Amino acid sequence: MPEGAATPELARVTSRWAVDGSHTIDGYRSSGSYAGYESIKAALDMTPDQVSGLVKDATVLGRGGAGFPAGVKWGFCPPGVWPRYLVVNGDESEPGTYKDRILMERDPHQLIEGCLIAAYAIGVAQVFLYVRGEMAHAQERIAAALNEAYAAGLVGKNILGTDFSVDIVLHWGAGAYIVGEETALIESLEGNRGMPRLKPPFFPAAKGLYMAPTIVNNVETLANLPWLVAHGVDEYRSVGTEASPGTRLIALSGHVNTPGVFEVPQGTTTFRELFESEQYGGGIRDGHHLKMFIPGGASAPWFFPEQVDLPLEGRVIGGEGSMLGSGAIVVMDETTDAVKACLRVVRFFARESCGKCAPCREGTTWEEKILQRILDGHGRPSDLDLLLDVADNISPGPYPTAAHPDAGLEAVPFPPRQTTICPLGPSSVAPITSAIRRFRPEFEAKITKRDSIPVSAAPAAPAPTPTAQGHH
Amino acid sequence: MARFSAANEQLARSIVSRYPLPKSATIPLCHLAQEQDGHLTDDAMGHIAELVGCTAAEVLGTASFYEMFKRHETGTYCVNVCTNISCLLLGGEELLEHAEQKLGVRPGGTTADGMFTLEDVECIAACTEAPALQVNYRYFHQITTDEFDQLVDDLRAGKLADEIPPHGTLGKVRQEIPADKVANITPPEQQTEPVWIARHRLAAEAAAPAEGGES
Ligand SMILES: Cc1cc2nc3c(=O)[nH]c(=O)nc-3n(C[C@H](O)[C@H](O)[C@H](O)COP(=O)(O)O)c2cc1C
Ligand code: SF4
Ligand code: FES
Numbered sequence: 001m002p003e004g005a006a007t008p009e010l011a012r013v014t015s016r017w018a019v020d021g022s023h024t025i026d027g028y029r030s031s032g033s034y035a036g037y038e039s040i041k042a043a044l045d046m047t048p049d050q051v052s053g054l055v056k057d058a059t060v061l062g063r064g065g066a067g068f069p070a071g072v073k074w075g076f077c078p079p080g081v082w083p084r085y086l087v088v089n090g091d092e093s094e095p096g097t098y099k100d101r102i103l104m105e106r107d108p109h110q111l112i113e114g115c116l117i118a119a120y121a122i123g124v125a126q127v128f129l130y131v132r133g134e135m136a137h138a139q140e141r142i143a144a145a146l147n148e149a150y151a152a153g154l155v156g157k158n159i160l161g162t163d164f165s166v167d168i169v170l171h172w173g174a175g176a177y178i179v180g181e182e183t184a185l186i187e188s189l190e191g192n193r194g195m196p197r198l199k200p201p202f203f204p205a206a207k208g209l210y211m212a213p214t215i216v217n218n219v220e221t222l223a224n225l226p227w228l229v230a231h232g233v234d235e236y237r238s239v240g241t242e243a244s245p246g247t248r249l250i251a252l253s254g255h256v257n258t259p260g261v262f263e264v265p266q267g268t269t270t271f272r273e274l275f276e277s278e279q280y281g282g283g284i285r286d287g288h289h290l291k292m293f294i295p296g297g298a299s300a301p302w303f304f305p306e307q308v309d310l311p312l313e314g315r316v317i318g319g320e321g322s323m324l325g326s327g328a329i330v331v332m333d334e335t336t337d338a339v340k341a342c343l344r345v346v347r348f349f350a351r352e353s354c355g356k357c358a359p360c361r362e363g364t365t366w367e368e369k370i371l372q373r374i375l376d377g378h379g380r381p382s383d384l385d386l387l388l389d390v391a392d393n394i395s396p397g398p399y400p401t402a403a404h405p406d407a408g409l410e411a412v413p414f415p416p417r418q419t420t421i422c423p424l425g426p427s428s429v430a431p432i433t434s435a436i437r438r439f440r441p442e443f444e445a446k447i448t449k450r451d452s453i454p455v456s457a458a459p460a461a462p463a464p465t466p467t468a469q470g471h472h
Numbered sequence: 473m474a475r476f477s478a479a480n481e482q483l484a485r486s487i488v489s490r491y492p493l494p495k496s497a498t499i500p501l502c503h504l505a506q507e508q509d510g511h512l513t514d515d516a517m518g519h520i521a522e523l524v525g526c527t528a529a530e531v532l533g534t535a536s537f538y539e540m541f542k543r544h545e546t547g548t549y550c551v552n553v554c555t556n557i558s559c560l561l562l563g564g565e566e567l568l569e570h571a572e573q574k575l576g577v578r579p580g581g582t583t584a585d586g587m588f589t590l591e592d593v594e595c596i597a598a599c600t601e602a603p604a605l606q607v608n609y610r611y612f613h614q615i616t617t618d619e620f621d622q623l624v625d626d627l628r629a630g631k632l633a634d635e636i637p638p639h640g641t642l643g644k645v646r647q648e649i650p651a652d653k654v655a656n657i658t659p660p661e662q663q664t665e666p667v668w669i670a671r672h673r674l675a676a677e678a679a680a681p682a683e684g685g686e687s
Contacts, residue, residue, distance in 0.1 A: 048669060083660055092597045094595070095557050095594065095599070097599070098597045124666075125666065133609075142647075150653050153653075155653075157653055163667045166655050167649065167655045169491070171496075173499065174503065174535075174539070176537060191496050191497065191498035191534055192533075193533060195537075210492060211660075253599040253602060255561060259599075259600040261600055298557060330561070345557055
């Protein structure tokens with residue numbers, strides 16, 4: 001089964017995936033596309049500003065979903081305000097996403113060294129490595145790696161004999177998707193229910209953990225730093241495009257012959273290449289053809305066969321009305337029931353809504369109920385408009401409803417607008433508008449099928465009794 | 473039982489000491505309590521409240537938000553079958569139905585012998601390995617119905633006891649920070665500019681006289 005990078009030159013964060021023992025400190029030092037724990041030495045010979053400059057010049061894009069440049073984010077910490085914290089987002093739970101877990105299980109020292117480089121540059125007092133609760137093995141690997149690194153004097157007090165000192169603490173969650181959202185992650189780390197905070201004013205870089213400036217970065221974002229320091233800006237930018245340089249990890253799942261997690265050049269690789277190349281997906285499941293695909297995790301609006309030649313370039317995908325998000329591509333062939341797929345994704349958001357805002361808490365629940373009854377053959381002709389009306393309350397349209405019959409692909413706003421505190425609620429709308437826009441006849445067929453449900457020749461309905469009616 | 477044992481209380485205190493503010497240790501301590509008792513008891517939550525400096529109600533408030541904390545006894549093995557989108561496409565629902573029949577319980581239910589609790593869960597980050605499931609948060613990739621039956625039989629026979637600890641235990645390796653290696657963990661208000669940042673700032677200021685000073 002193919003996995004990781006197609007060629008050794010492309011293997012930056014995946015260079016130790018196939019190496020036995022790469023999770024130990026010795027394995028990390030003696031294998032891979034750069035020498036482990038040499039990058040932090042090199043960084044310590046630079047000034048913190050030079051290290052930040054490197055990350056900025058390379059344009060290291062965030063890999064957690066929003067694709068925001070890490071160097072720019074670090075610069076948002078208000079000057080002269082201390083302490084600053086670094087929180088590593090290892091909560092990976094966006095449906096379709098599978099990369100941070102492998103990075104943590106197979107190369108934990110790479111992540112630790114990335115944390116050290118970031119902490120040195122930003123001026124961080126303490127790092128919290130927040131790992132998803134359900135990932136027991138990743139927690140074990142990181143705990144063992146941290147124990148080794150502390151013992152070797154690479155983490156803790158006076159690192160490598162210098163005045164740079166930082167603690168890295170492994171923390172883990174307990175099962176809640178919303179905790180991946182950065183302000184909810186911070187609430188959770190403070191020991192509270194993981195409910196997002198309103199931005200503004202609570203942008204973490206200004207008011208984060210304990211109201212102190214806090215940088216939240218994804219696991220993969222930080223895992224890129226040791227390679228970057230070892231190889232420099234020019235080499236980092238030697239693959240990919242001007243706006244999206246470097247490589248990124250893509251989890252390709254669903255109806256392809258060889259699903260897997262691949263490290264590919266950003267910006268230049270196309271969906272077609274991923275789906276069809278023998279090095280990656282190896283083609284749509286034999287004997288079948290593509291119906292639709294999700295380009296960037298469950299929150300992303302769906303794409304269709306005419307979009308397979310688009311490159312994995314955030315701006316291009318954004319212009320087409322979707323996003324690359326967390327690098328999760330889910331491929332669905334013609335056997336897939338669009339209504340069922342839509343319901344399954346919406347049900348996820350309904351289950352995971354934190355309940356803080358009414359449009360999301362109530363709206364996602366209604367969306368799920370309506371879709372479920374359509375799937376069960378109990379849908380009503382007005383249900384599609386009702387669905388889009390509920391969607392409109394969470395994320396204002398226009399949507400292709402009876403009132404706006406001509407509203408097409410362009411009309412649905414992207415990025416979605418929101419009446420909510422965080423983007424989870426609006427994310428539930430993406431599968432609905434995607435599916436209805438493209439597969440309206442499938443929904444309608446299920447709704448009219450209602451007529452074919454055998455209705456026994458029931459006796460005439462009894463007249464309602466006065467008491468049953470009574471709202472006195 | 474229920475409150476922390478002496479050994480676990482000591483462990484709990486060392487966990488609390490890793491955070492700038494004690495309340496941050498709430499979730500790790502709930503996990504520790506669950507490791508001790510298999511689920512999260514009222515007495516444990518009371519003890520956690522004492523250790524992190526809040527009320528038992530606040531601990532419950534936090535714990536009840538998170539799916540992994542069980543307020544009631546669960547099976548020795550918690551079997552979580554993913555039915556989210558990537559797994560759905562490759563048989564996750566059929567696997568769940570098969571699991572219901574094999575175990576004789578619906579999702580959320582526990583077998584009469586107390587061995588298994590079955591759960592229907594959201595994406596567990598194994599999407600390219602669909603259909604996937606976890607037993608006590610340990611992964612099993614691309615599981616067929618036959619393999620599922622074998623897995624259940626092996627678990628019942630105790631064959632996997634070394635690899636899969638009973639429900640409640642997560643990582644079998646703990647982070648340990650030797651006291652003499654701790655860099656600087658204090659409450660946020662006691663923190664000042666890090667020394668290496670100050671050193672570079674002073675050096676930069678010495679090299680280039682303060683802006684505006686020469687005009
Ligand atoms: C509902 C929701 C869930 C999220 N889940 C994750 C997650 O599991 N992992 C992650 O790294 N970022 C997640 N994010 C994005 C984070 O809020 C944050 O932008 C990211 O961790 C920043 O890291 P980066 O700049 O390095 O990408 C999520 C965002 C939202 C709105
Ligand atoms: S949008 Fe949903 S998940 Fe986000 S804060 Fe509001 S209720 Fe919570
Ligand atoms: S969808 Fe099942 S593991 Fe991600």
